[in-house]
Amino acid sequence: MHSVKYWEIIADNLSKAGWSWGCVSAIDSEGRTIWIVDAHRGDGKRFVVRSDEKLTAFRPQADVTLMSR
Numbered sequence: 001m002h003s004v005k006y007w008e009i010i011a012d013n014l015s016k017a018g019w020s021w022g023c024v025s026a027i028d029s030e031g032r033t034i035w036i037v038d039a040h041r042g043d044g045k046r047f048v049v050r051s052d053e054k055l056t057a058f059r060p061q062a063d064v065t066l067m068s069r
Contacts, residue, residue, distance in 0.1 A: 010058040018042075021039040023036070047060065
């Protein structure tokens, strides 16, 4: 059985609320992994979050789904 991660739940909720989203990881100039999450929708609203942890990058996006209800 696949264990669902919190970021997956947030991503699913974003999609259900009509947001398109993407997530990438990159290495910064100091060799650290960073995560960038971008959520946007057709009315021009957009949120971009950068973090050193994947879940932390998705957490502000969870608030976006609550505001769009």
